Amino acid sequence: MTPIETNQALLDGLREIVGDDGVLTTMGDRLVYECDGYVLEKQTPDIVVLPSTRAQVVGVVNRCREAGVPFMPRGAGTSLAGGTVAVGGGVMIALTRMNQILEIDLRNQFAVVEPGVVNIWLTQRLKGTGFHYAPDPSSQGACTIGGNVATNSGGPHTLKYGVTVNHVLGVEMVLPDGNVVTFGGPHADPVGYDLTGLAVGNEGTFGICTKAWVRLSRDAQAVRTMLGIFETVDDASHAISDIIAAGIVPAALEMMDHLMLQAVEEAYQFGFPLDAGAVLIMEADGLEAGIDEVAARIEEIARANNARDVRRARDESERLLLWKCRKKAFGAIGRLSPSYCCQDGVVPRSKIPEMLRFMSDISAKYDIRIANVFHAGDGNMHPILLFDERDAEQTQRVVDASHEILSECIRLGGSVTGEHGIGVEKIAFMDRLFTDDDLLAMRWTRAVFNPDNICNPAKLLPSGGHCAEVSLPATRRAT
Amino acid sequence: MTPIETNQALLDGLREIVGDDGVLTTMGDRLVYECDGYVLEKQTPDIVVLPSTRAQVVGVVNRCREAGVPFMPRGAGTSLAGGTVAVGGGVMIALTRMNQILEIDLRNQFAVVEPGVVNIWLTQRLKGTGFHYAPDPSSQGACTIGGNVATNSGGPHTLKYGVTVNHVLGVEMVLPDGNVVTFGGPHADPVGYDLTGLAVGNEGTFGICTKAWVRLSRDAQAVRTMLGIFETVDDASHAISDIIAAGIVPAALEMMDHLMLQAVEEAYQFGFPLDAGAVLIMEADGLEAGIDEVAARIEEIARANNARDVRRARDESERLLLWKCRKKAFGAIGRLSPSYCCQDGVVPRSKIPEMLRFMSDISAKYDIRIANVFHAGDGNMHPILLFDERDAEQTQRVVDASHEILSECIRLGGSVTGEHGIGVEKIAFMDRLFTDDDLLAMRWTRAVFNPDNICNPAKLLPSGGHCAEVSLPATRRAT
Structure with missing residues (x-):
């Protein structure tokens, strides 16, 4: 069979639809699309297509189907679970030109x-x-x-x-x-x-x-953003539990641990205390009426849990800087390490201290530094494992450590992803989270829309294992 | 083919699973299940089965499937859209014994x-x-x-x-x-x-x-419940829009119109003014801090929209009585009419006054009294059409009036159901709300779980029309 990247009929067809500048074929161009935010699995797509309209997407999909070539969508490639990796090759449909x-x-x-x-x-x-x-x-x-x-x-x-x-x-x-x-x-x-x-x-x-x-x-009428500084992650975790238990629903409750703080402070000079065990970004929003009482209550709870200090953002610019530190934390990691793997596990809120202790043990066991910055209010943890992807042995340790962390999340009654998805990274866990019948229901659900599994194959659902792959008859729309 | 109700093998099989007292076969027993809260379509199930455990449900389902007999679940039969009617007969699986x-x-x-x-x-x-x-x-x-x-x-x-x-x-x-x-x-x-x-x-x-x-x-720490009394439904509708526009998210915003008020007042003697055009039940909840400011703001907005009076529930018992009046409004309808049909249409909030005027016109056109009690904050309207189901001609007028009302909801950019479901009542509207491809996607979605459409057939999705019925091959789980 003709390799996809030299399938002239397909290439001509695609160029006819999206124009010459909408089809990338050189290795240099395609390499950009070899991976996303998850750097542990890479695969260069055979062709990258950049449609600008829905009609072009329809045309591209039809050509791929006719050629029997798998295809997959891609946005900005920020997936942290390999959701956009062209596993097995195929045509990548990059949607960056459909940006209106x-x-x-x-x-x-x-x-x-x-x-x-x-x-x-x-x-x-x-x-x-x-x-x-x-x-x-x-x-x-x-x-x-x-x-x-x-x-x-x-x-x-x-x-x-x-x-x-x-x-x-x-x-x-x-x-x-x-x-x-x-x-x-x-x-x-x-x-x-x-x-x-x-x-x-x-x-x-x-x-x-x-x-x-x-x-x-x-927009909320009023916002109050506070930074709580704690000696230990345990204290910070207990503050979170107590805030929720008080019936308060904060707009956000984010934790950064000691190692994360170092990186963020170095990058953005917010003025974080470098000796703190953890900080919490605690935000309340709502109507102006009553907002200060809610903020005061949060502050009181933080102090009751041994917060060394609780500072309110003085003004909007200080608030924005605080959020910049949080949201660009991953960027700051570059100062600590050439590569990182951001995990995405969930545990019941009450298990956060236990999970953080477990990560500390795993860090020691595998000799991998782990920074933590996460959505503490949801129990959605983002341990960031620091490594150098050029070192194969170290990379393997990161994979093993990640698996142990995710397994522990399951053991504690949680899950292996809170928001990043399964992608390619976590497919192996699906068998542990679901029964065969549950997975079969998911496969059949996929088959409703994508019966031949030609669109983004090898993602989300395990392809084989206990259940054989399922394919609906091609006549499914014949009626 | 043996009629289902005298299919001795099936009956024996079902009795073996759920016991003699779990299988209802006499017409007297089965008549109870001939309809639900939607009285315009009736069909007595051939057999009613009352399982007590999941294992019994599995057994009943297996026996029905083996016998090729359709089956359907039923809870308390309060559906207002005929969701539990045994269209075409079959085995009704009543789940009232699974109540733990x-x-x-x-x-x-x-x-x-x-x-x-x-x-x-x-x-x-x-x-x-x-x-x-x-x-x-x-x-x-x-x-x-x-x-x-x-x-x-x-x-x-x-x-x-x-x-x-x-x-x-x-x-x-x-x-x-x-x-x-x-x-x-x-x-x-x-x-x-x-x-x-x-x-x-x-x-x-x-x-x-x-x-x-x-x-x-x-539980919310604090609740404030208010009754706003308006001369016209227009004023009440504008108050709703203004409350939402002020950024307040009330716990509830419920409207009752003049006719509904009469019935409710007669039944429960709350002290509603009988000459009011409409009342709004307006509830705010949240933390104690700030709740009175929010309630005051709601009151102010109601008065700015010509509320004749706004009363706060004095205590919990008055609050509960107010909610009883609202929640048991349907029961009070019995004082006005032997039968009723409660419709369930949705319109954009801004279209409520227009829709209420339309209903008033429809009421005159078909000579059918219509009372209104509804979730105004959501634009989810519940016109209640009063009639006597023993009068076939009047009943037909109710059906026609309902269809006109629902069509108008669609025309105004809304939908034919907010919360009661499609059931049997609204299947005819599905073709108007969805394209053939959309409906086919829904049929295939059903087929993932219920490939032979043996479970609750004739509900939710139109069976024929533009799209032929779809049936997955029986081998779908063969792999």
């Missing part, structure tokens, strides 16, 4: 965006209107809303405002058979099955998302 | 319940713990959590706290092939496809729900 905000309707509180719109652009566009787009992953300056929809992204404010699925009203998708379907829409009330909710988090295994209707949220 | 609260875990804020647990029982059981189960349909004194899961029920507090899907962490289901699957669970974070979210709202078309993990919510 198509409509903003403030009266009905929704926007319509193309998948390649960068998350932060929408909130920037809304500046001054009193509205914003709530999901705010730390990578929001780079990641796309299409990618957020694919992985059901969270962020620091998930604790109060929910994950992406809570803010997506509708999705338009090009299915692998070339048909375009629309689930939900601007005024979506759930009639029929909630296919919008199902599509959010599909990790590109159903088809190519070409449009999304998203909910706009009203 | 299996576990309450306050630390991790979840409960595990059987499907026949009545909604209010859970909150009653939690009394004194500081927690409650948030979804509170008006029928909560009778409806079951299994039924709430099937229809994704809402309620007055949906405005702030969301519908059932926001409070369901996991679902256990017996599929039509007899396999038991579990989606989600106590600490569910969404890993893999969100099949829990998909299962909520399936209207019994996937299988028989035998267990649910539900989220427990902390």
Whole structure:
């Protein structure tokens, strides 16, 4: 069989649809797409296509299907679980040219965006209107809303405002058979099955998302942001439990540990105390009425849990700097290490101290430094394992350490991903989280949309193992 | 073919599983199950089975499948859309004996319940713990959590706290092939496809729900409940828009119109002014800090929209009486009319006044009295059409008037159901709300779980029309 990258009929067909400059074939061009934020698995796609319209996506999908070549979507490539790696090769459909905000309707509180719109652009566009787009992953300056929809992204404010699925009203998708379907829409009330909710988090295994209707949220009237400084992560963890137990729903509760603090302080000079065991960013928002009482109560609880100090952000610029330190923490890691692997495990909130102690043991056992910065209010932990990917032996230790950490999350009653998705990284865990029947139901669910598994194969669901691969008959739409 | 009700082998098999007293066969016994809260379509099931355990459900499902007899689940039969009618006959699996609260875990804020647990029982059981189960349909004194899961029920507090899907962490289901699957669970974070979210709202078309993990919510520290009295529904509608526009998220915003007020006042003697055009029940909740400021702001907005009076509930007993009036409004309708049809349409909030005027015109056109009591904050309208079902001609006028009302909801950018589901009542609208491709995606989604459409056929999805019925090959699990 002709190798895909030299399949002239396919290349000609694709160029006819998206133009010469929309098809990347040289190794230099394609190398950019060999991996995403997860650097432990790499594979250069055979062809990269950059469509600008839905019609072009339909054309590209049809050509790939006709040629029997797998394809997969890609946004900004910020996945931390290898969700956009072209496992086994194929045609990568990069959606960065579909980057228009198509409509903003403030009266009905929704926007319509193309998948390649960068998350932060929408909130920037809304500046001054009193509205914003709530999901705010730390990578929001780079990641796309299409990618957020694919992985059901969270962020620091998930604790109060929910994950992406809570803010997506509708999705338009090009299915692998070339048909375009629309689930939900601007005024979506759930009639029929909630296919919008199902599509959010599909990790590109159903088809190519070409449009999304998203909910706009009203800006909070008042915000109070505080930094709590603790001697130990245990104290910080107990403060979190007590804040939640007091019936307060903070807008955010984020923890950074000692090692993370070093890196962030060096990068951004916020003035973090370098001898602290952990800091908490604690934010309350809501109506002006009563907000100071809530902030005071949070402060009181932090102090009751041995906080050395609790500082309120003096003004908006100090608040923004504090959030910059948190959101760009991953960037600061570059000062500590050439590579990192950011894990994404979840444990019940009450198990955070135990999990942090476990990570400390794992760090010693594998001789791998681990920094922690995470959504403590949700129990969603992000241990960052520092290493050098040029060192194969060290890299293997990172993989092993990651697996032990994720296994411990399961043992403690949690899960192996809170918001980054399964991607390629965590497929091996699916058998441990689900029964064969549960996985079969998921495979059949995929087959509804992607019966031949030609769209983003090898993602999310294990392909073999206990259950054989399932493929619907090609006649499924014959009626 | 042997009629189902005299199929001795099937009857013997069912009795073997659930015992003699668990199988109802006499017309007298079965007549109880001929309809639910939607009285316009009736069909007596051939057999009614009352299982007490999951194992019995598996056995019943297996026997039905082997006999080629359709079956369908039923909770308390409070559906207002005919969701539990045995269209075409078959075996009704009534889940009222599976009524145990299996576990309450306050630390991790979840409960595990059987499907026949009545909604209010859970909150009653939690009394004194500081927690409650948030979804509170008006029928909560009778409806079951299994039924709430099937229809994704809402309620007055949906405005702030969301519908059932926001409070369901996991679902256990017996599929039509007899396999038991579990989606989600106590600490569910969404890993893999969100099949829990998909299962909520399936209207019994996937299988028989035998267990649910539900989220427990902390009681609000403070509640302020107010009654706003308005001369016109227009004024009340504008007050709603202004409250939402002020950035307030009330716990509830419920409207009752003039006709509804008459019935409710006669039944419960709350002291509603009988000459008012409409009243609003306006509730704010949250932390004690600031709650009075929020309540004052709501009151101010109501007065700015010509409220004749705004009264705060003086104490908890007055508050409970006010809610009793609202939640038992449907019961009070019995004083006005022998039968009623409660519709469930949604319009954008801004279209409420227009929609109420339309209903007034429809009332005149068809000479059918229409009372209104509804979740105004959500734009979820519940016009109640009063009639006498013994009068066939009048009944037809109710059907026609309902269709006009729902069509107008669609025209105004809304939907034909906010929380009651499609059932049998609204299937004809599905073709108007969805394209053929969208409906095919839904049919294939059903086929994942219920490939032969033997479980609750003729519900939710149109069976023919533009798209032919789809049936997966029987070998789908052969691998």
